[in-house]
Amino acid sequence: xxxxxxxxxxxxxxxxxxxxxxxxxxxxxxxxxxxxxxxxxxxxxxxxxxxxxxxxxxxxxxxxxxxxxxxxxxxxxxxxxxxxxxxxxxxxxxxxxxxxxxxxxxxxxxxxxxxxxxxxxxxxxxxxxxxxxxxxxx
Amino acid sequence: xxxxxxxxxxxxxxxxxxxxxxxxxxxxxxxxxxxxxxxxxxxxxxxxxxxxxxxxxxxxxxxxxxxxxxxxxxxxxxxxxxxxxxxxxxxxxxxxxxxxxxxxxxxxxxxxxxxxxxxxxxxxxxxxxxxxxxxxxxxxxxxxxxxxxxxxxxxxxxxxxxxxxxxxxxxxxxxxxxxxxxxxxxxxxxxxxxxxxxxxxxxxxxxxxxxxxxxxxxxxxxxxxxxxxxxxxxxxxxxxxxxxxxxxxxxxxxxxxxxxxxxxxxxxxxxxxxxxxxxxxxxxxxxxxxxxxxxxxxxxxxxxxxxxxxxxxxxxxxxxxxxx
Numbered sequence: 400x401x402x403x404x405x406x407x408x409x410x411x412x413x414x415x416x417x418x419x420x421x422x423x424x425x426x427x428x429x430x431x432x433x434x435x436x437x438x439x440x441x442x443x444x445x446x447x448x449x450x451x452x453x454x455x456x457x458x459x460x461x462x463x464x465x466x467x468x469x470x471x472x473x474x475x476x477x478x479x480x481x482x483x484x485x486x487x488x489x490x491x492x493x494x495x496x497x498x499x500x501x502x503x504x505x506x507x508x509x510x511x512x513x514x515x516x517x518x519x520x521x522x523x524x525x526x527x528x529x530x531x532x533x534x535x536x537x
Numbered sequence: 538x539x540x541x542x543x544x545x546x547x548x549x550x551x552x553x554x555x556x557x558x559x560x561x562x563x564x565x566x567x568x569x570x571x572x573x574x575x576x577x578x579x580x581x582x583x584x585x586x587x588x589x590x591x592x593x594x595x596x597x598x599x600x601x602x603x604x605x606x607x608x609x610x611x612x613x614x615x616x617x618x619x620x621x622x623x624x625x626x627x628x629x630x631x632x633x634x635x636x637x638x639x640x641x642x643x644x645x646x647x648x649x650x651x652x653x654x655x656x657x658x659x660x661x662x663x664x665x666x667x668x669x670x671x672x673x674x675x676x677x678x679x680x681x682x683x684x685x686x687x688x689x690x691x692x693x694x695x696x697x698x699x700x701x702x703x704x705x706x707x708x709x710x711x712x713x714x715x716x717x718x719x720x721x722x723x724x725x726x727x728x729x730x731x732x733x734x735x736x737x738x739x740x741x742x743x744x745x746x747x748x749x750x751x752x753x754x755x756x757x758x759x760x761x762x763x764x765x766x767x768x769x770x771x772x773x774x775x776x777x778x779x780x781x782x783x784x785x786x787x788x789x790x791x792x793x794x795x796x797x798x799x800x801x802x803x804x805x806x807x808x809x810x811x812x813x814x815x816x817x818x819x820x821x822x823x824x825x826x827x828x829x830x831x832x833x834x835x836x837x838x839x840x841x842x843x844x845x846x847x848x849x850x851x852x853x854x855x856x857x858x859x860x861x
Contacts, residue, residue, distance in 0.1 A: 448814065448818055449811075449813075449814040449815075449817040449818050449821075450809075450810060450811045450814035450815065450818070450855065452814075453811055453814050453854075453855040453856055454810075454811075454855055456855075456856070457855045457856060470827070480827050481821060481822060483827075483829065483832060484821035484822075484824050484826070484832050484836075485817065485818065485821040487829065487832050487833055487836055488817045488820065488821050488836055488842070489817065491836055491837075491839070491842045492813065492817060492842050492843060492846070495841070495842050495843035495844075495859065496843060496856050496859050496860060497859045497860030497861070498856075498860060535856065535857075535860065536691075536858065536860060536861065537691060537857050537858065
């Protein structure tokens with residue numbers, strides 16, 4: 400499958416305090432999110448090890464979304480800054496690995512931003528459709 | 538004398554895609570290498586003995602007691618010998634970083650077979666090849682057909698090719714670590730469960746490093762030739778990318794002790810699957826910057842992230858190769 404017809408798989412790593420609550424709010428507000436996005440709840444975006452992202456791609460994800468609290472709002476003070484640094488580091492590594500860094504996205508979504516969560520999920524799906532499936536060679 | 542030879546355990550050593558440094562590491566046992574020769578009947582060692590593949594092929598299954606296999610799997614010849622030695626050896630050890638993780642030959646996974654052939658046989662300035670001759674797997678001559686092993690698209694580790702009993706990391710493994718393993722096997726001591734990494738530590742190189750560490754607040758990176766590093770302080774604290782935090786201990790901190798950063802040859806520490814990801818995580822935590830622009834400016838100072846973080850383990854890593 401190529402082009403826009405494939406069914407994109409996107410793994411979302413969501414922090415417990417802001418991002419996941421935002422996703423919950425999208426649900427209770429009856430806002431539909433992209434079914435391509437498979438959310439994984441972690442305690443903090445600072446818990447998103449670069450290895451998780453690489454494993455997701457290796458296991459068949461076409462895109463990975465990292466979501467944390469807005470800067471300054473981290474439940475653990477600094478975790479989201481750590482996520483930012485890891486994201487920028489991963490961008491460079493993915494580029495080196497020949498994987499388009501646009502397949503990895505970092506967003507800040509607060510517990511009150513259900514609408515943003517839904518919007519980002521659709522935008523991400525659109526982006527991954529554009530890039531097509533990720534077929535990794537060994 | 539004859540009966541003694543028969544009762545000695547049989548040892549085989551092989552090199553696949555490697556540089557020969559692992560063989561030299563065995564000679565670094567110095568006079569103890571004579572004890573190895575005393576304890577074992579060395580039945581196959583292409584670098585030192587005139588033994589042929591046919592000799593190994595003629596042996597019965599499980600007739601070799603210990604095989605130390607160094608080198609990565611680059612060609613069909615490497616793969617063929619891996620399968621053959623697996624069948625003939627009771628205990629097969631991936632010896633050294635190439636066999637265990639792919640190591641320096643594995644950096645070829647940053648490019649493709651076509652690109653390698655193009656450079657080696659056509660483009661490199663020292664190549665004179667007006668007829669454009671390239672190696673073929675088989676070629677017809679008046680005398681008959683001749684063949685060469687196939688050069689694979691990607692380098693793989695020994696463990697990705699066959700079942701491996703133990704892994705001894707290091708580029709090359711340290712002599713005292715090799716000796717400890719040989720001694721354990723000779724003495725009949727209880728061996729760790731199959732699949733274990735032996736002849737190495739279970740912490741990181743930082744634990745063996747003699748340099749003084751402080752809490753890390755990195756504001757930039759330099760390459761080793763750009764500064765005169767303080768001989769007492771942690772190299773990473775001085776902005777040199779040192780793989781110590783993401784590398785298994787066991788070498789005794791040799792490189793850092795000599796003023797060079799750790800390059801990661803002992804592979805990932807225990808419970809870490811991907812050495813490069815582990816290093817990216819460690820560096821990201823140590824950088825003291827909060828805005829996207831600041832962080833990006835600092836990270837742009839790291840030359841060749843994939844080649845640096847995966848210098849010894851690209852084939853073994855999660856992604857395995859750079860996508861062509």
